[in-house]
Amino acid sequence: MTQTEQAALLAPAADLNMYLFVAAVLFVCGVVCMATKRNAIGILMGVELVLNGANLNFVAFARHTPLGIDGQVFSLFVIVLAAAEAAIALAIALNFYNNHLTIDVDRADELKG
Structure with missing residues (x-):
């Protein structure tokens, strides 16, 4: 018996429900983070958690359905968009901090520079 066969016998295969549970936990943590944080960096971290939960769903459904690599392609596309969104x-946030010396989103309603 090879090592991979032994590992397959010892560790149960991760079914779709496990992936969906972890993705739901990531999504809920991201929503809670966005709802409770007051600074821009915390809200940005919450958005990234939500996007990672969605990516995990894409990959999990692509693995457990015969659609091919569509889920991985969508996930890669979301990762690229999330990187651009985070940079912007x-x-x-850096520009707002330079003008107001805070990153509190409650003060972001002022439109003057």
């Missing part, structure tokens, strides 16, 4: 949001 951090640039906006």
